Amino acid sequence: MRALRRFTVRASLPEELLPLSHLVTNLRWSWHAETRDLFEALDPELWRTCNGDPVKVLGEVSAERLATLARDRRFVRRLQDVVDDLEEYLSAPHWYQSLGEGAPATVAYFSAEFGITEVLPQYSGGLGILAGDHLKAASDLGVPLIGVGLLYRAGYFEQGLSADGWQLEHYPSLDPHGLPLKLLRQPDGTAVVINVPLPEGRTLFAHVWRAQVGRVSLLLLDSDIEENTPAERGVTDRLYGGDEDHRLRQEMLLGIGGVRALRAYCQLTGTPAPEVYHANEGHAGFLGIERIRELTESHGLSFPEALQAVRAGTVFTTHTPVPAGIDRFPRALIERYFAGFGVPLDQLIPLGAEADPAKFNMAHMGLRLGQRANGVSRLHGHVSRGMFNYLWPDFDESDVPISSITNGVHAPTWTARELVEMGTQVTSQGDPVDVEGPVHFDGVDRIPSGELWSTRRMLRGRLVEEVRRRLRDTALSRGAAESEVGWTDGAFDPDVLTIGFARRVPSYKRLTLMLRDPERLRALLLDPERPVQLVIAGKSHPADDGGKQLIQQMVKFADDPEIRHRIAFLPGYDIGMARYLYWGCDVWLNNPLRPLEACGTSGMKAALNGGLNLSIRDGWWDEWFDGQNGWAIPTADGIADPERRDDLEARAIYELLSSQVIPRFYETDRDGVPSRWVEMVRHTLRETGPRVLATRMVRDYVQQLYVPAAGSSRAMAGSGYGAARTEAGWRARLLDRWSTVRVAHVEATGAGDTPEIGSTLALRAEVELPGLTPSDVQVQAAYGRVDDADGLHEVTTLPMAHEHTEGSRHWFSATLPLERTGAFGYTVRVLPHSEHLADPAELGVVASA
Incomplete structure (x- = not known):
């Protein structure tokens, strides 16, 4: 016999222990040792059998035990100390608060999965764990981040093995009321309901659950609600399950529904609307389409104008090193689902265009909707520039506008408590977050080798x-x-x-x-x-x-x-x-x-x-x-x-x-310590440890991507989106005329027949710009080492100054330093120029000599 529904009944907390309910709903306990110690003290044996899940512990601890603890003045004082520590953590200024007005007031971070704790099984692997660590580190740094994802009622899956070693999958039925979540509600107590339009007049509805990850809120959309038909109730059934139609509906709920959930959350809590939207992989790409729809309806912008405004504040991170790992949907399926959505299909479809005209590529849409994009390691940045080079066909791989920020991990979550207490993550340089340049955990140098080895054992x-x-x-x-x-x-x-x-x-x-x-x-x-x-x-x-x-x-x-x-x-x-x-x-x-x-x-x-x-x-x-x-x-x-x-x-x-x-x-050695091994351990803790921190990663995102994106977003939104309208018009005019742009002539003087290191080369170029002005372009001299096939390597670029104009012909000049011996080469190229471009290669056009 199967239960019709399952839910969790919790004990009623005595008044003295009511702060426990505040502690359990903030997932900081998942990485804060003192809070976990407190929960364990409720009932050590129950803590063990519940696998360290404080929600389960509070659901199963006896009323008698709670009454005893409520009379225990030492426990109540300890509880208050932990609550006070959490309140200080939540309210005190951190690194982000020192950045000033240029930093975005709110950043929205979208991901298909989040790995915060095993108690909230909403992750499958590295992408989700990375997203969870991103939220935790943002909380530690004081970054005003809001996470957006889906609540999968069966998670990913629980793994078992058959007698012959074959993987078995079990899908648990998760009760949101038994998880550290709160339902987002209207002031009258009713649940907030988000809707996403579907074909044939159908609608996908979802509730919004909120997980509190330290200072960061994580919004998780749940379609398993009574307002939906059985087909729609199953949209958030499990992570990475179902056919193409199912996955598309999941990604529409994540992107479109996620933006709508954000709007509701910000309105209810008084949180500033996000200025920056970070799409963690292509699954969340439809967030940009929803924002475009919003702007066309609320401000009367055309699709190209709204696209400029949306791109300015969007960051896209690719985690995919092979084309086969990218989500691709049949174009016909996209057309069916978005036929009545409110954006022109002839504008939407090109965002996901690829070599196969029958496919819609989510990574391509992410790159076209995000003005700033990055890979997740230096090598992956290089791989991504090569993998997506064909989207910028006239550019060398090195010019493709995809940067890299190497991932990091959340040290308090993953480091053994004993090592932290020994001082392995202490530096004499001050707070690692505030140190510019390399940081060393030199506290480990004070730990005797024998002690370090015994702890490892x-x-x-x-x-x-x-x-x-x-x-x-x-x-x-x-x-x-x-x-x-x-x-x-x-x-x-x-x-x-x-x-x-x-x-x-x-x-x-x-x-x-x-x-x-x-x-x-x-x-x-x-x-x-x-x-x-x-x-x-x-x-x-x-x-x-x-x-x-x-x-x-x-x-x-x-x-x-x-x-x-x-x-x-x-x-x-x-x-x-x-x-x-x-x-x-x-x-x-x-x-x-x-x-x-x-x-x-x-x-x-x-x-x-x-x-x-x-x-x-x-x-x-x-x-x-x-x-x-x-x-x-x-x-x-x-x-x-x-x-x-x-x-x-x-x-x-x-x-x-x-x-x-x-x-x-x-x-x-004579003490039984492998001294050479321990020195490698010590070096790893000292030198590698600081590099792999998620706080370093999030600080890089803030400084390199979020702050610039916020500036671009504000610029586009100013004067009633006047800059977005102007920029869209400029881009259309420039692209319409770009085929006529030409480097007509280049001449070089000053180096002589046998140039020597330290001398210079005077370069002058004649450029034809029919219908454009010198302010519309940047003319660059590109120079460096040249190979036998005249290919340039180790290229340096130098802007060329405008000299004078005769009709549509313009002359530019620059002086190149000859700073190294060996084969040397140069060329001249013309790129679009606008103060609103994040990268001169952004528009994908270039004219070379």
């Missing part, structure tokens, strides 16, 4: 206990009898080198690369004097049978009774499991197919705990590997045969383990 032992518990539970769930699981009590060893590998399981991450030579791996695991042990976890998308086969292959290898005490695949990978792995693993293994890892933040979390990375130089590791914080796996770039490439790179892993990693771990 303790954390490894904690991981071993967790692995044993999970191994036992997994074996029982796969059909083993109680009498068959005794071996798990002795599995793994707190004194053995422990390697972790945990992430999503698409093919490019190569879960099974370590199995290329199974006998060699077996020998490493079972070495009688210097063994290693491997903890592996990860989920495959429910529709990805190839990924499931990789998991099954790994599980079957790990099931071997001879080695199962040294290698384990643990199902149920989530934030809760991940912490144990990051805390306890000595080495974090990452072997993606380069350059398909956009950033990869799991190794960052390991580094914050003193874990050493063993990784392909991809994503963030390509940028911050320094030879002392781990090992770089040599790549076989250029090898066309994928099997041979995998063999070569697997062999490189085995060699590094055998010749460098394992000997260094087991080489100890």
Whole structure:
């Protein structure tokens, strides 16, 4: 028999304990140790059985226990201290408040998933964890951010394993009332209802749930409400599920409904309307279409005029290193859903245009709707500029206007408490957020090697206990009898080198690369004097049978009774499991197919705990590997045969383990401390730790993207959107005439036949601008090293000054310094110029000599 509905009944709190309800609904408890200690003190055994979920604890703690605590003056004082600390955190000025008037009053951050805590399972992997860390770091910095996402009633999925090692998916039924959420309500107490129009006169309705993440509000839209038909109620059923039609409705609810939820939230709370909108991947792209519709209806702007205003305040972040990872919908489906939406289809469809005219590309729309765009590591920025170069066909890859901000991770969430209390994240330079330039966690230098090593061993032992518990539970769930699981009590060893590998399981991450030579791996695991042990976890998308086969292959290898005490695949990978792995693993293994890892933040979390990375130089590791914080796996770039490439790179892993990693771990001094290993740990904590912080990442977003976007947004909105109207007219006129723009002649003087370093070259160019003026363009001299095919490299650009005009012909000049020896080349190019352009390549047009 199935229940018609489920809900959570909570105990009535005594008056003395009422502040607990305030603490439980602010997710700061998920990273604030003192608050978690307080909840644990309510009932330590219940805290353990509820897996550290304070909402469940308050729902199950007995009235008698609460009455006892209400009479405990020490507990009540402790409760008040934690509440006072939270209030100070929420109200005190932080870094952002020092920026002054140029900073945006509100930033909206849209993402399809958010990984805040395992208690709120609204994430599938790295994208969601990154989004959650972005919100947490924004809160710590005082950034006035509002997150916008969807509330999936079944989350992503809970992972299990069958007897033969095949991934099983279970979709729990989540009760929003049993989660740390509050329903957004009107002043009369009724729920706020958001609507999104659908074809055939149908409407998608949604409630808005609010999660409080420190100072940051996160709005989650929920379609499972009575106002909807059964089809629409299922729109927010699960993350990344369903067919194209289902996914499109999800993304319309996220983008269009998200903007409407923001409007309602800001009006109800008196929050300033966002000046900047940040789309975290293309899933949220329709937010720009809704804002365009708003402006055309409320201010009478044309579509091109509204587009200028919307683009100015929009930031787009791509996390996708391969075209196959981009959401693409049939054009006909977009036309069907947006036929009566209120924006012209002939203007909307080109935003998502790609080479296949039958497809609508969400990443392309994100780039066309966002005046500022970025990748998530330096290498990924380079990959993205190459991947999307065809949208700017007349430009070199280096000129494509996609920057990069390398991801970071939220240290209070992911660092073991014992390491923080030891001083591993203390710097003599002051608050790391306020330091310009490199920061060093030099507090770690004051920690004796023996103490640092013993703490790492303790954390490894904690991981071993967790692995044993999970191994036992997994074996029982796969059909083993109680009498068959005794071996798990002795599995793994707190004194053995422990390697972790945990992430999503698409093919490019190569879960099974370590199995290329199974006998060699077996020998490493079972070495009688210097063994290693491997903890592996990860989920495959429910529709990805190839990924499931990789998991099954790994599980079957790990099931071997001879080695199962040294290698384990643990199902149920989530934030809760991940912490144990990051805390306890000595080495974090990452072997993606380069350059398909956009950033990869799991190794960052390991580094914050003193874990050493063993990784392909991809994503963030390509940028911050320094030879002392781990090992770089040599790549076989250029090898066309994928099997041979995998063999070569697997062999490189085995060699590094055998010749460098394992000997260094087991080489100890007279006190039993592996001093050379500990110095690598110390270096990682000191030098890599500050770089990988999410506060560094969010500060970069604020300074490099949010503040400039806010300035652009204000400029476009000024004088009743007069600047947007003017800019749209200017762009239309310029693009209409651009085909006639020409560099007619270039001459150079002054260098002589044999120029020497230190001399100069006088450059003069004649440019034809029919129907345009010199103020409409920027003429640049581009110069640098030249190759045998006359290609320019290491290019420097220099604006050329306008000299005089004769009709439509204009002369420009510049003086080029000859600052290096060797082959030298130059050219002249003409680009659009407007004070409202964020990048001269923005319009995608250029005229070159």
